[in-house]
Amino acid sequence: MTAIQALRGTRDILPEEIGYWQHVEAMARQILSRAAFREIRTPLFEQTELFARGIGEATDVVGKEMYTFTDRGDRSITLRPEGTAGAVRAFVEHKRFATGGPQRLWYCGPMFRYERPQAGRQRQFHQIGAELLGSADPRADVEAIAVAVELLGALGLQSLRMLVNSVGDRTDRARYRSQLVDYLTPHLADLDPDSQDRLTRNPLRILDSKVPKTQEICRDAPSILDALSPESAARFDRVQQALTDLGVVYQVDSRLVRGLDYYSHTAFEIQSDDLGAQATVCGGGRYDGLVSELGGPETPAVGWAIGMERLILLLQQLQPLPADRVDFYVISRGDRAEQQALKVAQDLRQAGFSVEMDLSASAFGKQFKRADRAGAAACVILGDSEAETGTVQLKWLAAGTQETIAQADLATKAEQFRTIIQGDRA
RNA sequence: GCGAGCGUAGCCAAGGGGUUAAGGCAGCGGUUUGUGGUUCCGCCAUUCGUGGGUUCAAGUCCCAUCGUUCGCCCCA
Structure with missing residues (x-):
């Protein structure tokens, strides 16, 4: 009789380790509720359509990483690969936009992506996420970012790197995209195969390629920040000013591009050097088009997600868990x-x-x-x-x-x- | 989906073709049948992820498969 093992890319969190999880969850609850974010719990699976529409058909997450199956009623079901789509779906379904004023929501729980596991990456992983829906004010971006920083700080994490960028609105991005393609096309032969492929599919992503030769070419590429409209640029300035006023240490990285289609304007990432290849602990940004894309009214929004496994990896490097003791x-x-x-x-x-x-x-x-x-x-x-x-x-x-x-x-x-x-x- | 490394006890491991598979930690039993954390003694892998092959002989070599680790891709 062969014993059954946990599926590839999944794992058990044993009692010796659970203290980290409980600590992180307790801290998240405290910090987020202090900032008037309220917890929401949405289903672990949704109609496939939700993610296809919300995240974008062209993204890798939707294109090749989803756990999709047909249930007994012949519906196409997908295990959620991220939390924002479900939270927004719930926001629209329960007409939370009608309650007046912005809504601050947070969640925490397992997500599923069919990928090859490696350090800081699993098929079932966990995220803490926060969404601030209903405000286009740059202060909303900053408030969201500040809460994430607060949480990571409260957990004692140091030497994290905050990267901020603006990807502008749809028009800005379209303009930049063609500038970038114009610049890169003459270098096509020198790009790595992946990037050659991306030139037509998702050229912005070429910017954060890890291939040295490609990086070299990208160094002289036009910056998206130069392609922003005056309004978008002014907006980004206000975000930066407010971050500075709050004492948040950040650096602008004009090559930071987030992978999911729904981002606009502010994009940010918090990274660590102690995680191996998956450096990002927290990623987020503004997604003004998503709510309407999912059938709600035009609603600007901003949010982020923290990878709990990666966070706990860092915590474990920081201090050992006190042993369980009994009175x-x-x-x-x-x-x-x-x-x-x-x-x-x-x-x-x-x-x-x-x-x-x-x-x-x-x-x-x-x-x-x-x-x-x-x-x-x-x-x-x-x-x-x-x-x-x-x-x-x-x-x-x-x-x-x-x-x-x-x-x-x-x-x-x-x-x-x-x-x-x-x-x-x- | 692609590339590389690794699978020997609960954990860390040695062994790299020659009959019986080091060692350490943990555990169990005893020293101590009502008093712990120390010591000392003993026990703890018919078998090396799994399946096939090569060989007189296979943890040891080969193939496959599964798992795992790291990287690419991608992302949290």
């Missing part, structure tokens, strides 16, 4: 004692302590050993004589001291215990 470890031997131990454990738990019970009925020596391993502050001991007298022996493991306490008194001594345990752990 009390209950050991017992003998029928009556074992019976009473259940009740003692329950009393202590109800008094607010974490309590692990030894179920082995093996020699006390063995049970003590396990108490140590559990990182217990104290061992609660029940043997025949304790069972007889309705007491327990309480042994404080760090000090090695031991006292006799009536089982009935355990709960009333909770405060005293708490002080000792805190002192122990300090």
